[in-house]
Every structure is written in structure tokens, then in C-alpha cells.
Amino acid sequence: xxxxxxxxxxxxxxxxxxxxxxxxxxxxxxxxxxxxxxxxxxxxxxxxxxxxxxxxxxxxxxxxxxxxxxxxxxxxxxxxxxxxxxxxxxxxxxxxxxxxxxxxxxxxxxxxxxxxxxxxxxxxxxxxxxxxxxxxxxxxxxxxxxxxxxxxxxxxxxxxxxxxxxxxxxxxxxxxxxxxxxxxxxxxxxxxxxxxxxxxxxxxxxxxxxxxxxxxxxxxxxxxxxxxxxxxxxxxxxxxxxxxxxxxxxxxxxxxxxxxxxxxxxxxxxxxxxxxxxxxxxxxxxxxxxxxxxxxxxxxxxxxxxxxxxxxxxxxxxxxxxxxxxxxxxxxxxxxxxxxxxxxxxxxxxxxxxxxxxxxxxxxxxxxxxxxxxxxxxxxxxxxxx
Amino acid sequence: xxxxxxxxxxxxxxxxxxxxxxxxxxxxxxxxxxxxxxxxxxxxxxxxxxxxxxxxxxxxxxxxxxxxxxxxxxxxxxxxxxxxxxxxxxxxxxxxxxxxxxxxxxxxxxxxxxxxxxxxxxxxxxxxxxxxxxxxxxxxxxxxxxxxxxxxxxxxxxxxxxxxxxxxxxxxxxxxxxxxxxxxxxxxxxxxxxxxxxxxxxxxxxxxxxxxxxxxxxxxxxxxxxxxxxxxxxxxxxxxxxxxxxxxxxxxxxxxxxxxxxxxxxxxxxxxxxxxxxxxxxxxxxxxxxxxxxxxxxxxx
Amino acid sequence: xxxxxxxxxxxxxxxxxxxxxxxxxxxxxxxxxxxxxxxxxxxxxxxxxxxxxxxxxxxxxxxxxxxxxxxxxxxxxxxxxxxxxxxxxxxxxxxxxxxxxxxxxxxxxxxxxxxxxxxxxxxxxxxxxxxxxxxxxxxxxxxxxxxxxxxxxxxxxxxxxxxxxxxxxxxxxxxxxxxxxxxxxxxxxxxxxxxxxxxxxxxxxxxxxxxxxxxxxxxxxxxxxxxxxxxxxxxxxxxxxxxx
Ligand code: SF4
Ligand code: SF4
Ligand code: SF4
Numbered sequence: 001x002x003x004x005x006x007x008x009x010x011x012x013x014x015x016x017x018x019x020x021x022x023x024x025x026x027x028x029x030x031x032x033x034x035x036x037x038x039x040x041x042x043x044x045x046x047x048x049x050x051x052x053x054x055x056x057x058x059x060x061x062x063x064x065x066x067x068x069x070x071x072x073x074x075x076x077x078x079x080x081x082x083x084x085x086x087x088x089x090x091x092x093x094x095x096x097x098x099x100x101x102x103x104x105x106x107x108x109x110x111x112x113x114x115x116x117x118x119x120x121x122x123x124x125x126x127x128x129x130x131x132x133x134x135x136x137x138x139x140x141x142x143x144x145x146x147x148x149x150x151x152x153x154x155x156x157x158x159x160x161x162x163x164x165x166x167x168x169x170x171x172x173x174x175x176x177x178x179x180x181x182x183x184x185x186x187x188x189x190x191x192x193x194x195x196x197x198x199x200x201x202x203x204x205x206x207x208x209x210x211x212x213x214x215x216x217x218x219x220x221x222x223x224x225x226x227x228x229x230x231x232x233x234x235x236x237x238x239x240x241x242x243x244x245x246x247x248x249x250x251x252x253x254x255x256x257x258x259x260x261x262x263x264x265x266x267x268x269x270x271x272x273x274x275x276x277x278x279x280x281x282x283x284x285x286x287x288x289x290x291x292x293x294x295x296x297x298x299x300x301x302x303x304x305x306x307x308x309x310x311x312x313x314x315x316x317x318x319x320x321x322x323x324x325x326x327x328x329x330x331x332x333x334x335x336x337x338x339x340x341x342x343x344x345x346x347x348x349x350x351x352x353x354x355x356x357x358x359x360x361x362x363x364x365x366x367x368x369x370x371x372x373x374x375x376x377x378x379x380x381x382x383x384x385x386x
Numbered sequence: 387x388x389x390x391x392x393x394x395x396x397x398x399x400x401x402x403x404x405x406x407x408x409x410x411x412x413x414x415x416x417x418x419x420x421x422x423x424x425x426x427x428x429x430x431x432x433x434x435x436x437x438x439x440x441x442x443x444x445x446x447x448x449x450x451x452x453x454x455x456x457x458x459x460x461x462x463x464x465x466x467x468x469x470x471x472x473x474x475x476x477x478x479x480x481x482x483x484x485x486x487x488x489x490x491x492x493x494x495x496x497x498x499x500x501x502x503x504x505x506x507x508x509x510x511x512x513x514x515x516x517x518x519x520x521x522x523x524x525x526x527x528x529x530x531x532x533x534x535x536x537x538x539x540x541x542x543x544x545x546x547x548x549x550x551x552x553x554x555x556x557x558x559x560x561x562x563x564x565x566x567x568x569x570x571x572x573x574x575x576x577x578x579x580x581x582x583x584x585x586x587x588x589x590x591x592x593x594x595x596x597x598x599x600x601x602x603x604x605x606x607x608x609x610x611x612x613x614x615x616x617x618x619x620x621x622x623x624x625x626x627x628x629x630x631x632x633x634x635x636x637x638x639x640x641x642x643x644x645x646x647x648x649x650x651x652x653x654x655x656x657x658x659x660x661x662x663x664x665x666x667x668x669x670x671x672x673x674x675x676x677x678x679x680x681x682x683x684x685x686x687x
Numbered sequence: 688x689x690x691x692x693x694x695x696x697x698x699x700x701x702x703x704x705x706x707x708x709x710x711x712x713x714x715x716x717x718x719x720x721x722x723x724x725x726x727x728x729x730x731x732x733x734x735x736x737x738x739x740x741x742x743x744x745x746x747x748x749x750x751x752x753x754x755x756x757x758x759x760x761x762x763x764x765x766x767x768x769x770x771x772x773x774x775x776x777x778x779x780x781x782x783x784x785x786x787x788x789x790x791x792x793x794x795x796x797x798x799x800x801x802x803x804x805x806x807x808x809x810x811x812x813x814x815x816x817x818x819x820x821x822x823x824x825x826x827x828x829x830x831x832x833x834x835x836x837x838x839x840x841x842x843x844x845x846x847x848x849x850x851x852x853x854x855x856x857x858x859x860x861x862x863x864x865x866x867x868x869x870x871x872x873x874x875x876x877x878x879x880x881x882x883x884x885x886x887x888x889x890x891x892x893x894x895x896x897x898x899x900x901x902x903x904x905x906x907x908x909x910x911x912x913x914x915x916x917x918x919x920x921x922x923x924x925x926x927x928x929x930x931x
Contacts, residue, residue, distance in 0.1 A: 011742045014712050016764065038709045038759035038805040041795045049794075053906050056889045060791045060909065063713025063829065110719065114742045128726050135722040142478045142508065148720055149713040149829045152890050160890075167479060228801040245801050382711050444896045447881065468881030468894035468901075489880075495919035496882030503849070504834035505826070506886025506917040509724075511833065525878055527899060577875030578920065658874060 002029060008036070010371055012114045014064065015381025019374065020238070023367055031362030033355060033374055034229065034242035035381045042386045046345045051077050051311040051336050052156060058332065059150045061347070062382045064104050065325050067096045067145055069347075069383075070154040072321040072332040077156050080319025080336045081311040089158030089305045092144055095295050096151065097323060099141045102182075102288040104326035105258075105281050106134045108378045109189055112278070115372060116192045126192075129185055133285075136178040140171055140292065158306035168296055175293045182289055186282045193278050207274035207373040209360035211253045213260035214353070216324040219331065222249050224348065244384040246355045247348055253356025256328025257377070258284050274361065274376035281378070312340045325350050327378055349383040395638045396606060397588035402626035403616060404602035411601030413549040414461040417594055419621040420518065420605070421488060425453035427614055429516045430486035434472050438462040440546060443528065447472045451480075461488070463548050463596040464525050470496045477510035484515040488594070490522040491587040492578075498589045516611065519587025521595040521634065523555070523641050524579030526571070531557060534574060538564055550597040553637050568640045580648040581659040585638045595634050604630050701843060704736035704749040706772060708765055709792060709808050710756025714783035715739060717829035718753075721836050728839055751842065752776035756785045757792040758814060760807035769816065779811070779821045780842075781857070782835075784828040784911030786811050788862035791828070791909040813860045824856040826912030828888050852922045862912030864891050864903040872900055876920045886917030 001024070008018040015037050022030040042061050046054055058073040059066045071093050078085060109130050117123035138148045144163060145151025153160045163171070196202070214222065229242035254260075258281045262268040270276065313319070315337040323330045328350030335344035354377050361373050407419035424430045437448040438460045445467040450459055469489050476482065487497060494517055500507045501514065526534075531545060535557065547558040554565040572580075587593045592612035595604040604626055607613055616623055649659045705715050715737065719725065734740055735747050752772050759765050772779065784790030789810040797806020811817055812824060825838060841849035864887070871877045879899040884892045891907035892914055894900075915921050 009738055009744060011738055011744060012740070014739055015707060016738065036764055037707070038762045038765070038808070039797070039799050039802045040709055040792070040808075041797050041799045041805065044796050044799045045791075045794050050906055056907055056909065057791060057794075060711050060713070060828070063711040063716045066711075066713070107716070107719070111739055114740065124726065124729065128723075131719075131722045131725060134720075138720060138722075139481065143481070146474075146478060147888060148832075149717055150888055152888060161475070161479070170481065226800075230801060240802070243802050243805070442896075445899075446896050465899065466879045466881070467896065467899065468879055468884065471881030471884035471894040473882075474885040490878075492878040492880045492919055496880045496917075499919050500882065500885075500917065502837070503916075504831055504837045506831065506882070506888075506913050507833060508831055509833045525899075576878060578871075578878045581876070582878075658870075658876070 005367060007370060010374055012111045012375055013379055013381070014111075015385075017379065017381050019370055021362070021367060021370060026367055028362045028365050028367060028370060031359055031370065032232070033358045033362070033379070035244040035385045036241065037243060037381050037385045039243050039385050043345045043347055046342050048341055048343070051081070051334075051340050051342055054334070054342065055154050055156065056152070059154070061386045062380055063149055064107060064380060065100055065327065065330075065383065066149055067100045067141070067151050067154060068323050068325040068330055069332070070151065071097060072323040072330050073334070074154055074156050075321030075323065076319040076332040076334040077311050077321070077336060078319070079321060080317050080334050081309075081313045083157055083307055083309050083311060085158045085307055086304045088162060088299070088301055088303045091295055091299045092159045092163065092301060092305060093154070095292055096141065096145045096154070098288045098292045098295075099137050099144070101326045102137045102285050102292075103134060103141060104378075105285045106130050106137065108281065109185075112375060115375065116196055126188065129181075129188065133178050133181045133185055136174045136181070137289075139174060143167060143171060155306065156311050157308055160306060162303060162305045163301040165302055168301055172293065172296050175289055175296065179286065179289050179293070182286050186286060189282045190279055193275060197275055202275070202369070204275065205271070205273040206369060207361035207365060207376060208272040209255070209357060209363075211255050211357055211360055212249075213263050213270070214249055214254040214256050214329060215260045215264045216322045216329045217264055219322060219329050223251065224249060225251065226348070244352055244355065244381075247353045248356070249353070253360060254353065255357040256350050256353045257326075260328060261324065274373055277376050310340060311336055312338050314338065315343055318344070327351060327380060327383075328353060347386045349380070349386060351380045351384040354379065355384075390639050390642055392635060395635055395642060396586045396631070397593070397608070399593070399606040399608045401607040401613065402631055403605050403607065403623050404599070404626045404630055405605055405619075405621050405623045406602045407621045411598065412547060413463075413596040413598045413603045414547060416603040416621070417461050417488065417518075417520075417596070418456055418459060420594060420615065421450070421459070421486070422453055422456050423615050423619050423621065424486055424516055424518075425456065426620065429484065429611065429614065431484045432476070432480065432482045433486035433488060433516075434469055434476065435459060435488040436462055436465065436467040436469050438546060445528065449476060460546070463520060464490075464522060465528065466490055466493055466525055469493045473497070473500070473507065473511070477507055481510055483513055485513050486516040486518065487514060488518040488520060490520050490525070491582070491584040491589070494519050494587055494589050495584070517590040517592075519590025519593040521586050521593050521638070522579075523550070523568070523571070523585060523637065524575040524582065526574050526576060530574035534566055534570065535564060537570070540564065548596075550595070550634070550637060551599065553633065556598075568637060572641065572644055580645055581652065582645060583642065585641060597634055599630060599633070602630075604634055700731060700733040702735035702747065702750045703732050704746065704752045704772075704776060705734070705739070706752060706754045706768065707738060708754060708756035708768070708786070708811070709759045710783070710785050712739070712755070713829040714755035714785075717832050718835055720832040722832070724836050728836070731843055732839070746771055746775050749776040750778070752779045753782045754779055754786050754811055755783045757789060757808035758811050759805055760809065762805065769811070769814070773817060773820055776820075778823075779817060780823045780825060781811050781821055782825045783830055784826060784862065784909060787824040787826055787856065788812070788860060788910050788912050790911055793861075793910055810860055812857055821857050823850060823853040825853060826856065826862065826916045828909050828911035828913070852916070856912070856916070859912075861910065862915065863910045864905065864908045864914055866912070866915040867892065867901055867918060868903055870915060871918055871920050877901070878920065880919060883914040883918045886913040888913060
């Protein structure tokens with residue numbers, strides 16, 4: 001007999017969300033995960049507003065991957081208005097994205113630690129360790145972006161202030177320190193994940209799915225379709241309760257995020273399952289730090305960083321800004337008219353894309369693992385109810 | 387009774403000196419010497435101040451990162467130039483360990499407030515190690531200075547220095563020197579400064595008085611840290627005479643009296659005066675009537 | 688004292704809860720961004736509820752509930768949550784521009800998929816239902832970690848001098864850079880110190896060298912209330928820090 005189980009809220013995740021599971025003999029037959037934070041209306045909020053406001057507003061979509069939204073919106077508007085941005089600005093933006101990536105993954109470790117440790121004292125010690133690296137990473141974000149949570153230096157046309165050489169040197173020193181700390185932290189994290197799997201006798205391939213993977217590199221060659229909860233659910237109140245839309249890629253689900261990046265960039269062969277996801281995410285922290293260091297060491301960052309051209313366009317051209325966010329592909333689309341006002345705005349966030357991947361991962365697993373599977377995807381509810 | 391006692395007008399200080407830099411005698415050079423000394427003694431590794439940009443004719447905030455840069459610094463008094471607008475950049479980007487500031491009392495109030503509450507700043511704001519307060523008789527605008535000079539029928543109202551001498555406010559350019567009485571100057575004061583009760587920058591480590599008397603400027607030392615500046619300094623230093631202190635005190639008193647008049651005038655019309663709303667005005671009157679009951683040092687307007 | 692904690696005892700840790708209405712979670716993360724200072728504080732307080740940090744589905748009894756984000760009118764989860772918090776928490780602190788003054792959520796117009804009816808979002812300080820329960824408001828978008836740190840310390844030490852301004856702020860339900868123009872510049876109280884510019888998280892305020900005053904670009908303002916709170920002419924630290 002198929003039972004219906006509802007789990008709400010899902011602790012140790014961002015925001016407020018819910019799981020609806022159809023269960024047969026304790027095994028999930030079908031599962032839906034969705035957001036319960038009211039739609040925040042950033043898409044319509046920006047309509048008929050000046051384009052220069054967009055990066056500031058977009059940053060406030062999410063308090064975790066803030067800068068990524070600002071960069072995506074700035075890119076989209078620059079694309080729509082044919083504004084070329086200086087190379088230095090591009091590099092600085094990449095730097096910011098990478099720091100946001102490390103910052104977010106570390107944040108996820110703090111959330112997940114609630115699952116890893118039964119003893120609060122041990123969790124405390126673990127968090128203390130993570131905080132140390134987060135501090136160094138965030139000071140990079142603060143230095144380059146002009147703020148940790150809502151960086152204000154990301155503007156249309158580039159970045160509002162360059163990084164002088166002495167500042168750069170300080171950042172390199174910081175990143176070297178962070179690298180050392182990160183190596184340790186990752187080891188500890190992976191060790192605890194392995195321990196958790198052993199202790200609770202979790203299956204190695206827990207949360208496996210057969211979906212394809214997608215990153216920002218391939219996203220322009222696929223069809224993207226947004227579906228509403230009203231289309232998926234038949235019963236009330238479900239269709240009026242879910243506040244996120246779901247994104248289909250080529251009429252199918254796909255997974256985006258750290259695993260997809262690894263596959264795309266290193267031709268990695270995925271084993272599947274959420275344990276792998278945890279490990280890859282941890283490893284990516286170090287990779288991001290290495291990339292930040294590479295940019296800092298090889299690029300000149302004290303040159304012109306901003307093209308002050310006023311953003312106007314013909315109201316025809318759809319500008320697209322694609323950024324590889326910590327959780328995957330993040331897209332902002334915009335049209336701007338002659339007076340510099342936004343006439344069309346659309347946002348596609350990675351968590352909306354991963355909704356199907358989460359649902360697929362839930363299938364065939366035991367009910368008690370459901371929350372753990374959801375957490376492994378590090379869903380960001382704030383983003384998905386943008 | 388409310389009295390304009392020394393502790394109120396000048397604030398609590400431990401020592402008073404007069405200092406004179408080598409070279410041309412001017413109060414701005416004396417301040418520069420003080421800042422250089424702070425760099426040399428490793429009390430600071432960067433400092434913010436307000437500098438006169440002669441070319442553009444603006445007063446703007448500057449951030450000095452090493453002793454060498456002090457040379458180019460053209461301190462200008464009684465105009466603040468939005469000094470604290472630099473803070474964000476400095477605290478976020480440069481992350482200095484030992485920051486200094488040379489500013490008037492309201493600039494220091496801004497920083498003190500930030501340190502106390504933490505609004506609009508990160509942890510770096512705690513790294514301000516040396517606060518050089520500049521005694522201030524009230525800010526004036528560049529246009530105000532121009533008008534003052536025009537009143538004296540100066541055809542070409544250029545200037546590059548402002549300081550106090552002999553109970554007068556002196557404006558100086560390369561060739562000439564003009565003096566103004568407190569009364570003349572007060573008229574052109576910034577409205578906000580006409581209600582100020584902290585002319586001597588009480589919330590500082592050391593207060594520099596931009597005065598000149600035989601080439602010497604008065605400084606009031608408030609903290610032990612600032613005392614280090616006067617151990618074998620690179621400028622000549624003497625103990626301040628009674629008359630040195632009294633000269634500034636009487637000028638400050640003069641301004642304070644006028645300010646109290648303005649405050650009462652505002653109060654009569656129900657216009658808020660700075661730093662207190664209805665509630666805080668209550669505190670002011672309590673203080674006004676109970677000067678002995680409260681520790682004035684702790685009560686800042 | 689204005690409030691007392693139920694069963695306040697030195698042995699018992701002060702129980703904090705973090706709640707998320709319609710918001711970006713930034714304010715809660717700002718709390719985490721206290722970094723090394725956070726574990727120190729955790730010695731005296733306990734985070735008893737936070738969807739992000741605790742593995743708990745039920746809300747326990749709390750001493751202080753920090754709420755971020757706006758209340759979405761007619762949204763049944765918010766109604767339920769607010770009722771529950773009112774019952775379980777001794778006092779509420781509205782954290783961040785959204786919860787305190789509406790912040791960027793004031794610009795919300797709704798009409799967006801998939802739930803176009805979610806269109807009215809108001810700060811919790813506007814809810815009569817919570818009058819008296821909301822004790823303090825913390826301005827900022829997000830409030831600075833250092834500010835939060837100082838605030839928490841003050842809350843634990845019951846430092847009234849520190850908390851008083853934030854107690855008064857409960858009565859303002861809207862903030863913007865116009866406050867600076869209206870309350871300070873327009874009243875002839877601005878000295879041109881530039882602190883407000885530094886407090887603004889969006890660069891809506893900038894300093895004009897020509898006029899020696901802040902200029903306000905309303906286009907960029909997210910209504911967080913930092914600027915007026917930061918201006919030294921609005922309220923002051925009592926007593927002023929002593930140096931030595
Ligand atoms: S005040 Fe700012 S940081 Fe806090 S929830 Fe609102 S938008 Fe996010
Ligand atoms: S001007 Fe800046 S600090 Fe003031 S309310 Fe607006 S965004 Fe906040
Ligand atoms: S912070 Fe300073 S510049 Fe800004 S309004 Fe207040 S007094 Fe004026």
C-alpha cells in the first residue's frame with residue numbers, strides 16, 4: 001500500500017522547504033521537494049526600474065551566493081546593452097565567483113555538521129575550524145567585492161575599484177594560509193563522512209540517479225523549459241503551496257553543480273550517489289582556492305576596471321548573463337530600453353534545476369534517508385523563490 | 387549651576403605641551419611633525435586626514451600609507467571633507483593593523499560611534515590605534531572663507547592655511563595674512579557646528595590645537611599611548627604655559643557660549659539640536675542643572 | 688530592566704532562535720560571519736533553534752528570537768510561525784533592514800510565477816500583533832557581523848546604554864537615505880564627516896566635495912536604515928570610550 005508522508009521543515013538547510021513522499025514499505029516510490037518561502041518577486045521588482053539598480057537588487061536574492069547573482073545580472077545587462085568590460089574586471093569577477101564558491105561550500109559544511117556529529121562539543125570544534133578558513137576567504141570577498149554578504153563593488157560595466165599590488169600581495173598571503181587550513185579541513189570532513197557512512201551502514205550509492213549533467217559551458221546549446229508546480233501536482237493545496245518553479249533541460253531533468261563541473265572540466269567518471277557529491281564539494285574548496293591564487297599571481301589587477309557607459313539598449317536584444325554559481329548554472333536574462341529601463345527580466349537558478357535531480361535521487365531509497373539526500377544537494381531556497 | 391569649567395571646555399587631559407616643527411613655522415607643519423613622529427615610533431601604519439587640494443580648490447579626505455606620504459599632505463582645518471567616507475575602503479580593502487586618524491571632534495565621534503556600535507563597519511574598525519583630535523571652533527565652507535575674505539575687500543581670495551592666533555582666526559596665502567574675530571567668523575559657521583559642545587575633541591588620544599604662538603602649537607595629551615610621541619621627538623617640545631592653555635580656552639569658551647545661545651534658540655522653536663532628541667534633551671537639561679552630580683567626562687554631547 | 692529572561696540563571700545558557708520569513712538569509716549568515724568570535728559567544732548563549740544550524744523541527748522555548756525578513760500578508764506559513772514565535776519567545780529582535788523597515792522587500796509587487804499572489808510583504812515592526820514583543824531592531828542589510836557581535840554582548844550584559852537606540856527604532860517602520868537628508872542635513876546638523884557614506888551598503892550615499900554634504904541617490908537605496916543609525920549626529924555612544 002502506498003502511503004503519503006510529509007516532512008516539514010527540513011532542518012539543516014537554508015530556508016523553509018518541504019518533502020512529500022509516496023512510500024511503499026518504507027521505500028520511496030516518488031518524492032517531491034519544494035520551497036515554502038513566499039515568492040519574493042525579484043523578477044517583477046526589477047521591471048521598469050533603472051538597470052543600474054539591478055546588481056544591488058539581485059545580490060539580495062540570496063545571502064549566500066549573493067555576488068553570483070550580481071555578476072549574472074551585470075553580465076546580462078552588459079550583453080543587452082553591448083557594453084564591453086575591461087579584462088581586469090573580468091578577472092576580478094572570476095575571483096569573486098571563486099571566493100563565493102569556497103565560502104558557500106564551507107557554509108554547507110557547517111550546516112551538514114549537524115548531521116555528522118551527535119556530540120555538540122565535537123561539532124563545535126569542527127565549526128571552529130571551518131570558521132577559520134571562512135574568515136580568510138571572506139576577507140578576499142570583502143577586499144575585492146566591497147562587502148561579504150552583499151558586495152557593492154559589482155557594477156554594470158565592471159568592478160568599481162581595482163586591486164593595487166600591495167593589496168594583492170596581502171591577498172596572496174591570505175590565500176596561502178587558507179589553503180593550508182583547507183587541506184586539513186577537507187581531510188577531516190571526508191573522514192567524518194566516511195565514518196558516518198560506516199556507522200550508519202549507509203549504502204555507497206545512496207541517492208543515485210540516471211540524469212545527465214549540465215554546466216554553464218553547455219547551457220546555451222540546450223533547450224530550457226520552466227514548469228510550474230501547477231503543472232506537476234494535481235491536488236490542492238500542493239499546487240498552490242510550492243513556491244518554486246522547476247527547470248527542465250532538453251525536456252528532462254539534469255544535475256548541475258560541483259559534480260557536473262568536475263565531469264566537464266576533468267572528464268571525471270561519476271560513481272553516483274550523494275557521498276560522492278559531499279566529497280567532490282569538499283575537494284572543490286581547495287581547487288577554488290588554488291584558482292584564486294593563480295589569478296592573483298598571474299594577472300595584473302590594478303588597471304582600469306570599469307566602463308562607465310550608461311546602459312541603454314533597443315528593447316529588442318535579450319541580454320543573457322550566465323555564471324557558474326556554487327550550486328550550478330545561474331542565468332539572468334534581461335531586456336533594456338532606450339532610457340535604460342528594464343523591460344523584461346527572468347532568473348533561472350541552480351536549485352530550480354536540481355529539483356528534478358533531488359526527486360530522482362529520492363526514488364528507491366529508504367524514507368529515513370530522505371532528508372539526508374536533500375541536504376547533500378545544498379539546496380538554496382532563497383534563490384529558488386527569487 | 388552650569389559652568390564652562392576647564393574640564394568641560396577642554397576635556398580631561400594629563401599633560402599639555404607646545405610643539406614646533408623645524409622649518410617654516412605653521413600649525414599645519416606642526417601637525418605634520420606629530421604625524422611623522424607617530425609613524426616613526428610605529429604607533430600607526432596609516433592615517434586618514436583632510437587635505438587641501440590647491441589645484442581643484444577642494445578639501446578632500448586623504449589616506450596616508452607611510453611616512454613619506456606625509457610630505458605631500460596639506461592639512462586644512464575646520465573643513466572635514468567627508469573624512470569618514472574613506473573608512474569603508476580602508477577597513478575592507480587595506481586592512482591595516484594600526485590605523486591613525488587626524489580629525490575634528492565630529493569625525494572622531496563618527497569613528498568612536500562605529501567602534502562602540504559597529505554599524506557600517508567590520509572588525510577592522512577596532513584597529514584604530516591613535517586618534518589625533520583637532521580642536522575645532524566650528525567648520526566653515528570654502529564659500530564661507532571666500533565671503534570672509536571678500537568682506538575684507540580682498541580681490542583675489544586665495545588662501546592655503548587657516549589657524550588660530552591671538553584669539554583670532556587667521557587665513558593666510560603666500561603673501562598676506564588676514565585675521566578675523568570670533569564674532570566675524572561665527573556668522574559663516576556651519577549650522578551643525580553652532581550646536582556643538584565638543585570643541586576640544588574629547589574622544590581622542592591627543593588633541594592638537596591648530597594655534598600658533600611664536601611658532602608653537604598647543605597639544606593636550608589624553609592617553610598614555612600618546613605620551614610616547616613626546617619621548618625624544620623630532621620636533622621641539624616644551625611644557626605648555628598657563629597662558630598657552632588659557633588662550634585657547636578663552637576662545638573655545640567664546641564659541642561655546644554662542645553655541646549654547648543657538649541651542650536654546652532652537653529649543654524654543656522645538657528644532658532638534660544635534661546629538662539629542664526630546665529624550666536626550668532631557669539629559670542635557672539634567673546635566674545643565676546638575677553639573678556636580680554627573681561625571682562630565684562620561685557624558686558627551 | 689525592560690525585560691527579564693524566564694528562569695534566568697547563570698548556569699542556564701540564554702536560548703536564541705533564528706527565524707526566516709521572506710528574506711535572503713543574509714542576516715543569519717552575517718551572524719555566522721562573526722567567525723572566531725562566534726564560538727566565544729556560544730559559550731554563554733545557545734542557539735536553540737535555527738533551520739540552518741539545528742537539527743530540530745519543533746520550536747523550543749526561547750529567550751530571544753531573531754527574526755529576519757518580511758511578513759508576507761496572507762501567507763499561512765508566516766501566520767503560523769509568527770503565532771508560534773510570539774508564544775514561545777520572551778522577546779523578539781527584528782534583525783536586518785527587511786524585518787525592521789521593510790528594506791528591499793518594500794519594492795515587492797508580486798505577480799511573479801509560480802505564486803503571483805505573494806505580493807505584499809511588510810516588516811514585522813508593522814504588525815500590531817507583535818507590539819511589545821519586538822524589543823529591538825537591528826538596522827543594516829545585512830547588519831555587520833561586528834555590530835551583531837556588539838549587540839549580542841550588550842544583550843547578554845543588559846547594557847541599556849547600548850540597546851536604547853535600538854529600542855527606539857522599533858517605532859520606525861520605514862527607513863531610507865532620505866532620513867539623512869531630513870533629520871540631519873536639512874535640520875542643519877550635518878558636519879560633513881562622511882560616516883553615513885561608509886555605513887551605506889549600496890553606495891546610495893556619496894560625498895559631494897563641492898558641497899561638503901552627502902548626496903543621496905534614491906535609485907540605489909534599499910531602505911536598510913544604516914545611514915541614520917551610523918551618523919554621529921543621530922545618537923551617540925554613552926559613555927564615550929575611554930582611552931588609556
Ligand atoms: S536585510 Fe538584507 S541581508 Fe537581511 S534578509 Fe533582508 S535583504 Fe537579506
Ligand atoms: S541610503 Fe544606504 S544606508 Fe541609508 S537606508 Fe538607503 S541603502 Fe541603507
Ligand atoms: S554622517 Fe556625517 S556627513 Fe553623514 S549626515 Fe551625518 S554628519 Fe553629515
